[in-house]
Amino acid sequence: MERVRIRRELMDYLLELARDFYPNEFAGFLRERDGVFEEVLIAPDPHFGRGSAFFNPWMLPHDESVKGTVHSHPGPNPRPSGADLSFFSKFGGVHLIIAYPFVEESVRAYGSDGRELPIEIVD
Numbered sequence: 001m002e003r004v005r006i007r008r009e010l011m012d013y014l015l016e017l018a019r020d021f022y023p024n025e026f027a028g029f030l031r032e033r034d035g036v037f038e039e040v041l042i043a044p045d046p047h048f049g050r051g052s053a054f055f056n057p058w059m060l061p062h063d064e065s066v067k068g069t070v071h072s073h074p075g076p077n078p079r080p081s082g083a084d085l086s087f088f089s090k091f092g093g094v095h096l097i098i099a100y101p102f103v104e105e106s107v108r109a110y111g112s113d114g115r116e117l118p119i120e121i122v123d
């Protein structure tokens with residue numbers, strides 16, 4: 001099964017961002033190097049709607065190292081919304097959702113088809 005590998009420093013930073021933005025959602029793009037996600041680019045103008053942050057396709061960065069997205073859910077439900085799923089399938093790659101209370105255990109990863117993927121933290 002495909003694994004989502006994330007550098008520990010990035011995971012800590014994403015949790016911090018989710019807490020800082022709370023009660024709003026934050027959204028960003030994830031950059032990968034050698035199979036490990038190492039960096040986040042915070043989306044400049046995500047649509048922070050009720051229950052879902054999503055992205056305009058035209059604002060996707062032209063950056064080949066961007067292989068996924070991340071956004072937070074201000075509630076405890078880490079499941080992707082309908083809007084999330086339709087965005088995932090258009091974007092491809094992998095997608096993190098960080099649910100309240102924004103700890104490592106409340107982070108989930110999904111493939112572009114919406115199935116959950118295991119997360120591996122890399123030191």
Ligand SMILES: [Zn+2]
Pocket residue numbers: 051052053071072073079080081084097
């Ligand atoms: Zn969502």
